[in-house]
Amino acid sequence: MAAPLISGTQVSQEIRADLRKEVEELKAQDFVPGLAVVLVGEDPASQVYVRNKEKACHDLGFYSEVHRLPADTQQEELLALVDRLNRQENIHGILVQLPLPGHIEEKAVIDAIAVHKDVDGFHPVNVGNLVIGDDSLLPCTPAGVIELIKRTGLEMAGKHAVVIGRSNIVGKPVSLLLQRENATVTMCHSRTSNMAELCRQADILVVAIGRANFVDASYVKPGAVVIDVGMNRLDNGKLAGDVDFASVQEISGPITPVPGGVGPMTITMLMKNTLIAAKRSRG
Ligand code: GUN
Secondary structure, rough: OOOOOOOHHHHHHHHHHHHHHHHHHHHHOOOOOOOEEEEOOOOOOHHHHHHHHHHHHHOOOOOOEEEEEEEEEEEEHHHHHHHHHOOOOOOOEEEEEEOOOEEEEOHHHHHHHHHHHHHOOOHHHHHHHHHHOOOOOOOHHHEEEEHHHHHOOOOOOEEEEEEOOOOOOOHHHHHHHHHOOOOEEEEEEOOOHHHHHHOOOOOOOOOOOOOOOOHHHHHHHOEHHHHOOOOOOOOOOEEEEEHHHHHOOOOOOOOOOOOOOHHHHHHHHHHHHHHHHHHOOOO
């Protein structure tokens, strides 16, 4: 029997319904959470992501500002905009869409975002707080992954979780969040030699390596929870995950589809972070 799906679309809708209600309550007190999104250049995928963020703000009742800047914007101009948004009282969250054009140093821009408005969780102070387990704004995709695992009902404490991929925005923070849940975590990456063997020991397998259909059934222990963070555009224009869904679903436990798995959770967690940042700003 094929494994059950973990629907990020459905979980997102449930969380968004709660967020909408909270925003309504705040609005009744004349307080509106606000998110500013900054897009530099015309990368087609980034344009879609930014539109979806704008739409989520609208749907949930957040105040939203989108700053679309030309690709030749100078770093100083972008830093000046970030500085203005840092001081703008009706803005509680700031997101600068990545990647930035090559002449702009991403790290300089991320470092310039006020720590308490960094709803991506990318600022070094928020990353450090994540490492030491302090209360911080958690990076959105990793937080969404943990939420989806929780929704399967699986108790993570004591389980063996294997993460494939060690990126700063997914693999590393996911491994830290799994440790917070008291899982035992193994990290695999492009240089790991016995990857399939390690993965077959996983009760929870999180795949974020950025290669279409990389993980097949030979990587999966029967019944394991499989979370696919991959979003790879194939030559035929279709979206594929990092997991070969058809073969893995035959033996795994609950598994996320692509699309409709982790993807919808990222923006939902961004909205949740914006609400958290907004509420904290009131003291
Ligand atoms: N580009 C792709 N994913 C993300 C994300 O989560 N945050 C930002 N700022 N840029 C991205």
